[in-house]
Amino acid sequence: MTGPHVNYIKAYLKSKGFTDLELMDDLTDHLATEIEFSMDSEKLDFETSFERAKQKLLPDSPYQLERDLKILTTPKHNIMIKKIAYIGGYLSAMCLMLALLLGSLTYHEKINSNLSRELAQSQNELSMILEDEVDRTANYISYMKEMEMSQIAVIQNLAAVQALIVAAIALFSITYLPYRFYNSYQRSQLELNSL
Amino acid sequence: MYSRELLKGILKPIILKLLADNGKMYGYEIVQHVKASSEGKILIKEGSLYPSLHALTKEGYLQTESVNVGNRIRKYYSLTEKGKTVVSPAIQEVIDFQSTLALLFGKSKTALS
Numbered sequence: 001m002t003g004p005h006v007n008y009i010k011a012y013l014k015s016k017g018f019t020d021l022e023l024m025d026d027l028t029d030h031l032a033t034e035i036e037f038s039m040d041s042e043k044l045d046f047e048t049s050f051e052r053a054k055q056k057l058l059p060d061s062p063y064q065l066e067r068d069l070k071i072l073t074t075p076k077h078n079i080m081i082k083k084i085a086y087i088g089g090y091l092s093a094m095c096l097m098l099a100l101l102l103g104s105l106t107y108h109e110k111i112n113s114n115l116s117r118e119l120a121q122s123q124n125e126l127s128m129i130l131e132d133e134v135d136r137t138a139n140y141i142s143y144m145k146e147m148e149m150s151q152i153a154v155i156q157n158l159a160a161v162q163a164l165i166v167a168a169i170a171l172f173s174i175t176y177l178p179y180r181f182y183n184s185y186q187r188s189q190l191e192l193n194s195l
Numbered sequence: 196m197y198s199r200e201l202l203k204g205i206l207k208p209i210i211l212k213l214l215a216d217n218g219k220m221y222g223y224e225i226v227q228h229v230k231a232s233s234e235g236k237i238l239i240k241e242g243s244l245y246p247s248l249h250a251l252t253k254e255g256y257l258q259t260e261s262v263n264v265g266n267r268i269r270k271y272y273s274l275t276e277k278g279k280t281v282v283s284p285a286i287q288e289v290i291d292f293q294s295t296l297a298l299l300f301g302k303s304k305t306a307l308s
Contacts, residue, residue: 003266025261025268026222026245032267033223057241069246 001032005046009035012054017063027065031057081179088175095168099161106157113150117143197237206239206247208285211256211274215282219260219273222248248272256281 009028018024031053038049058065120143127139213225220228225248226239251257256278260271274282 001265001267006266022270023245023249026248026270027241029221029264029267029269030223030241030245032265036265065242065245068242069249 085176085179088171092168092171095164099164103161208289211282214274219271
């Protein structure tokens, strides 16, 4: 087999999307050995022998070989990436749910606080009518304390909700999103190569 | 000729056994050797052979030696020290599997090795 013949086989493999040089060397030798056998035993020319070797040895989509090789040689890596992506996605969803739960509890707290204020106001008005100064002052102090506690709880809860939302977005964008985008990118690359 | 699905699981033990018996071999030689030894019943497709050979090399069970043959590179595969240690367990596993299949399908046992 001449140098141009070997280059012709290599160019064919390249045109089919092969990029793994080690695999290309193996397939070039495999095809070349089969072609040599046909040329020697059946006295066929290179072109005819090459066509026959292609049909006999290579699958309908030759690039499938490199794809299979990638799947076989990178499973552990892929499994680890998948695990990280799914755990990240799960934690992100959990943070978001906790944020929603805490947010709704805070909203509930706020409604309670409004009701307490209304109650305190009506008690205050009643004390004014009855002209009970001691009761009025005690009610006012109790109301102020309650309002202060309630405001502190709302502020703390809102800070926690904010932190949980940030954590959810960060986890989602660091782990799950890159995995989804990379997967789609790989699929589109494979589709392009198989065209 | 057996289906690709059936051969998938035993391809690695076949490669390991062949290389243990013959020292070093190249891809085309492996295909022809298996075809001749199995009286044409086992035809290893290139689409299965090279991914398996490369995976075994990457896992450290095989090593390659490149030789220039007629304007091209021919790669000879041989067992590494690590590869030699897994030949017997791999063959034993296939023989055990063969016996289990015999239990399931009621055929008499036949020795693989």
